[in-house]
Amino acid sequence: MLVVVAPEPGGPEQLQVAERPVPEPGPGEVLVRVVAAGVNRADLLQRQGHYPPPRGASEVLGLECAGYVAGLGHASVSSPAEQPSSWRIGDPCLALLAGGGYAQFVSVPAGQLLTVPEGVDLVTATGLVEVAATVVSNFDAAAVRPGEVVLIHGGAGGIGSMAIQYAKALGAVVAATAGSPGKLDYCRSIGADLAVSYRDDWVGAVRDLSHGRGADVILDVIGAKYLEQHVRLLATGGRLVVIGLQGGTKATLDLGRLLGIRGSVLATTLRSRPIDQKAAICRRVEEVIWPLVAEGAIVSAPQTRFTLQQVVEAHRHLESGDNLGKVVLTIDTA
Template sequence: MKAVTRSGAGGPDVLSLGEAPDPVPGDGEVLIAVVAAGVNRADLLQRQGNYPPPKGASELLGLEVSGTIAGVGFGVDHWSVGDPCVALLAGGGYAELVAVPAGQVVAPPRGVDLVTAAGLIEVSATVVSNFDATSVRRGETVLVHGGAGGIGSFAIQYAHSIGARVIATAGSTDKVTYCLELGADAAMSYREDWVGEVSRLTENHGVDVILDVMGASYLEPNVASLAVGGRLIVIGLQGGRKGTLDLGRLMTIRGSVLSTTLRSRPVAEKSAICCRVTEVVWPLIGSGAIRPAPQTAFPLAEVAAAHRRLESGDNIGKVVLTV
């Protein structure tokens, strides 16, 4: 099969379209003929040599795909060849074929084409699992960093659908405007004094939940922006791995810091999250309460250009590869 291969760890030019063995579905797995694959920040890290796949997972990049069922392994009785689907992966999505545990495969949202659907499952699973873990509730204030990205644009809409007040940060005027169009109650540039603006918007009370993709560089200002009982969710390390945490401040506000990753979770956990996504997210997409993010699509052979686009920070929404 055609698949994206790496000549080593490094910049986008280490990626090229080559050949790889066809995967064979094992017990409890399905084989998917890939139509499109989402491009995520984790893929950039893996390309650079900083995010190896979990033990036993494919070495190929790609954490989410859409496509059709091309084969079923022993014990799978709820999928048939030709069925449209989307899947959450531990790796292997940048290819014509991928084998996936059947529990991590779901039907696409009704009325959504397969290319668009390729960019939905990873962001949905990430946001829903973390909002569930921190019990985001109606009436709370949620701060979303990187609101114009794939995860951020979904998180704004999902928090809004729950009944939360949403504040977002973004990197440009166009992106701030986009966050407001998605339903954010307020948005500002992270290049400005966003901590001061959050304080002003909350009348110095702070926010109840922060969804953060930056990590170390935002750790202190994030904790400073939490309300009493506030929860900080760290899901990315774009700003580094090691920061300073003011435990005194955290104890005073009875706050908490949760850091999570989706890729390395056991199959049973990821399968349960996928079920949760179909239960709560797909109906919201079907009703129009959540709009899929804009997509910038590249053919699989132009994978290096796709990575450059995501790395540039200029993109709004999702980047996808079409197969």
């Protein structure tokens, strides 16, 4: 089968399409014939050498995919419950992965497979998996409540577009940042109450939106660069949820301010979680996100599609900052 790997860290030119054996699904696993895979910023970091796969995960890039069940692992003698009996050969499915999505086939723990939301074609649904799992797990951790002000950076990206829509579905007041007029218009079109350029005074804009109270929840993909501003912006009881480090890893934290507002800082990752936790998140996505997708309260972000053989161009496009929504690789398994 064809896969994409990055034998040496570096730029997009390091990506190579290579041949690998089709994996054998182990106990409790399902083999998926992949038709599309999402391209995420985590993939760029892995290619650059900054985000290695968890121990035991495939070195092949890709954290989400869509396809069809092509094989079922056999139950072990010690644990017959591992047999993924709810899936059948030929079933369409989505998968949350620790790696391996940029490939014609991937073996996945059965609990990390998801059904396809009603009314969405398989390739489009590819772009919903990782963003839905990220947003749901972090909004659950932050306990987002109706009426709260939620600030979302990168609102026109995959995670940002999902977060805006899910926050609105939860009854929150949503502020989003983005980098161009077109992206700001997009954020407003999917429900953002405030869309402001990150080059402008977004802190002041959020304060105005909240009538001086500040943000109750901040979904932070930036990290160190914005830490001081975020802590100052938090409302009493506010929660800063760090899920990305685009702006660095180290900064000074004003604990006095945090104590004074009874605030909290959460930092989470999805890729390295244990299988049972990922399975629980996938069930949560099916429970709360897929119905919203089916009824049109959450719409899929725009997609820019490339073939597997165009993976270098796909990474360059995402890295450029020009992308709106999701980047997806389509994969021919014929």
